[in-house]
Amino acid sequence: MTRRYCSLPQQAAPAFPPGLAAERLGALTGGRRMWVNGTVLHYYFFDADTDASVIPVPGTGETRRVPWTGAKEQRDVVREGFRQWRDLGIGVTFTEVSDRREAELRIGFQLGDGSWSAVGRDALSVGLGERTMNLGWDVTEPGGRWTALHEIGHALGMRHEHQSPFAGLHWDDEAVYTDLFGPPNHWSRDKTHFNILRTLDPSEANGSVWDPQSVMQYPFGPGMILEPEQYHNGLYPPGSLSPADKEFALRWYPPAGTPAALVPFRSAPLSLGPGEQGDFAVEPPETRVYSVGTFGESDSVVVVFEERDGEPRYLAGHDDGGTPHNATLRVRLVKGRRYVVRVRLHSTWGSGETAVMCW
Template identity: 85%
Template sequence: MTRRYCSLPRQSVPAFTPGLAAERLGALIGGRRMWVNGTVLHYCFLEADTDASVIPVPGTGETRRVPWAGAREQLDVVRECFREWQDLGIGVTFAEVSDRCEAELRIGFQLGDGSWSEVGRDALSVGAGERTMNLGWDLTEPGGRWTALHEIGHALGMRHEHQSPFAGVHWDDEAVYADLAGPPNHWSRDRTDASVLRKLDPAEANGSVWDPQSVMQFPFGPGLILEPEQYHNGLYPPGSLSPADKEFVLRWYPPADVPAPLVPFRSAPLGLGPGEQADFTVAPLETRVYRVGTFGESDCVVVVFEERGGEPRYLAGHDDGGTPHNTGLRVRLVKGRRYFVRVRLHSTWGSGETAVMCW
């Protein structure tokens, strides 16, 4: 059986302040790629003639253009998979747009470049002219729908399930290297280490219990897994969203609450636990540059959205990322428009309340 695997881009390693307490560091690692709840993730399909990679032609010294555009049937599979995630009732929503400058998620279909996606908020660091996701084979073939569901899971912040430190998987490393070095993957040892053999930090895992039925779990053929013994003859997840997948995204992205007003120059206390979120609306009294920030001993991410056409559009955000400074940003707000401020707490320490304010 041919098994083509997701090849994640190399993940950046965050530089946190040395000496952070283990609990605080774990909260930062676990939440740093997750979107704030209530985000509308706009996605576009890269179809223009200018959307392509230029790659060398071996042995000729010449190059050729490989387009990123996908056929209509491919696009329809991806749309259906976005709807399947959305229909779980999660607080993050998806909206297709035609302008890639308006899209947080930009999807290409370059054949031969594998299938991969940036993980969660890492997509924001990718240039507007580049892909944040690629689907590199025919999604109408068997396993194609699993590929699209899997890559959208990455876009939501999920990691590979077989890399969970809770799995207790004992690999036959050399057999795995040999299997993935051949067709159709042709992976280097470094790529195999990064996408299969390396264990995640416990805080990065999708849950505290391994879920071999997860849509984020790769299928593996016989002889690659030595333990647990029941998978020595292969592990074949169904390729659909498991109950644990659904629980994970609903825990991070529950149905959104009605936001409270955040009145300029009045602080709003944040009675949040780690991973929890508070949502506010702001109606600016005048058009000018405002500061939006938190107070207290806490690690938070603050994101400001502007309502356009009835939906929130990302305007600015800041994550204090384990520094001793509170989250704060400067943003121009226009009188007569409505804005949303969303604050997600990573962790707190010390004593006293935390609060957010717009001034």
Template identity: 80%
Template sequence: MTARYCSLPRQPAPSFAPGLAAERLSALTGGRRMWVNGTVLHYYFFDAGTDASVIPVPGTGETRRVSWVGAEEQREVVREGFRQWQHLGIGVTFAEVGDRREAELRVGFQSGDGCWSAVGRDALAVGRGERTMNFGWDLTAPGERGTALHEIGHALGMLHEHQSPVAGIHWDDEAVYADLAGPPNFWTRDTTYANILRRLDACEVNGSVWDPQSVMGFTLGPGLVLEPEQYRAGLRPPGSLSPADKEFALRWYPPPGPARPPVLVPFRSAPLRLGSGAQADFTVEPPETRAYRVGTFGDADSVLVVFEERDGEPRYLAGRDDGGTPGNATVRVRLVSGRRYVVRVRLYSTWGSGETAVMCW
């Protein structure tokens, strides 16, 4: 029998201005979902009786409510998944919160709705009362704990490994469609194509080579893969973080350095001097309480985020992504004297000949 598979929510393709250079477009496509390093991702488990979906009852014209609230043993599997990713030493950290308004990641357990997650920063476009992640079957069943690791990988910005164009997989398309149309997935052809057969753009993949052991891959039954020949009888990843999974996460989210970031002094620009995908961090200690602007300068595509330190933890205050536009990322925020703020700038790429910089004024 076919395994149960993650089904990612369909998202419209990104829309960039026509005429962008191929290198610039590749950087935008590959990095647009990734968080700035140093982000604290707060996660929340739905816990109210009103947290539910209303779904139709087939053939009756009636509806029923299906809860998003999960049992404690299910929540603990997800917590352990967050801990395993965290123990890699990545620069993004996870913190459970009891208020959904404070959470970037909101986890539900609607039975029958499959397992899925928003990918990386796509979660920010989801309404505060809605799920960004769902677990629709028993995570404590044998072999299912890796499902939590898989969905958290999506939340970090990773995509399905078996869809990598460097994998060299040749599918028996009709066998795949027929297999996924039956139990336990009951997928439409569109869902099967989007989550299995569609090849990703080369700049979206998790690494430069295919990793058949990745936690972001699927268990495959016999008869679905024609090539490589050794996988005609099936493929069963171990359901744990592979060395390549760990390398990818640490490359995008390296451990923080021991030193405090340099101070960004108001009205004094700081050169960035960043390569593609690199990040610069600064602290701001405003001399007076007022509205400030924080922005980048130069011919570059970047993500700029301002955090306020609260009890030693950076909390999101404002952010802007200027990727693919002719302008620069600028935010207007009220900063309070006596408090400390952190500015993080992650670069997609530079596309002009001048210097790039960041300034607070």
């Protein structure tokens, strides 16, 4: 039987202003979904009887109401998936919370709705009462742990590996459409094209070479891949984190260092390359509303965290990518508390220097 596959929600391509240089556009496309390093991603499992939605019953024209809640055994598989990613030593960490209002990642287990996840920071645009991730089958069964690792990979910003432009896969398109139209996936041609046959832009790929062993790579049975010929009889990744998966996570989220001091009214230069990040600590001399922002011809995302009980909690953020303006935030900082300003650079598009300031 064909393996059940993850199906990402279909979304329109990001709208950037016309006329951007190709290098700048690629940097924006590749980095816009990535979290700033040092983020604590809080995750929540839906647990109320009212957490449910109506889904179609394949092949019948009928619908049924199905809850989003999952048994402890299901939740434990996902918790273990978060631990495996965390144990790589990445700079992003994960904390389970019991209040959905505190969670960037909100996880359901609605059977029959497929398995899927928002990709990276796309989760921030999902309503607080909605799922950012769903595990649509029993993840305690064989292959279920692969599903949990795979969906968390999406939550970290990774895309489907078989859609990499570096894969060089030549598909038997109709065989793929026919296979996915049947059980257990019941996918339309549009969904199959979006999740399998569509080739990603090079800037969206997880790496500069194809990794058939990636946890983000689907397994495929015989006859779906025509070339390379070695995969004509099937492609079967191991379902675990590959060396390239680990390299991706550590490249975007290296172990966090000690933030440099950002003194109010003194600019701090940003000597960053595309995709790199600067971290700064602010201890305000008085309680008031401050401005925090960048200077220079650059595209960047700026996020301010407030440290609470030793954990950085999101306070405000802004991404100025693709605009002629710099990111500027207005935030209330309290004397005696510590704040961390994180700046991830997408690209520079001018000859001047870039800097960050709190004033």
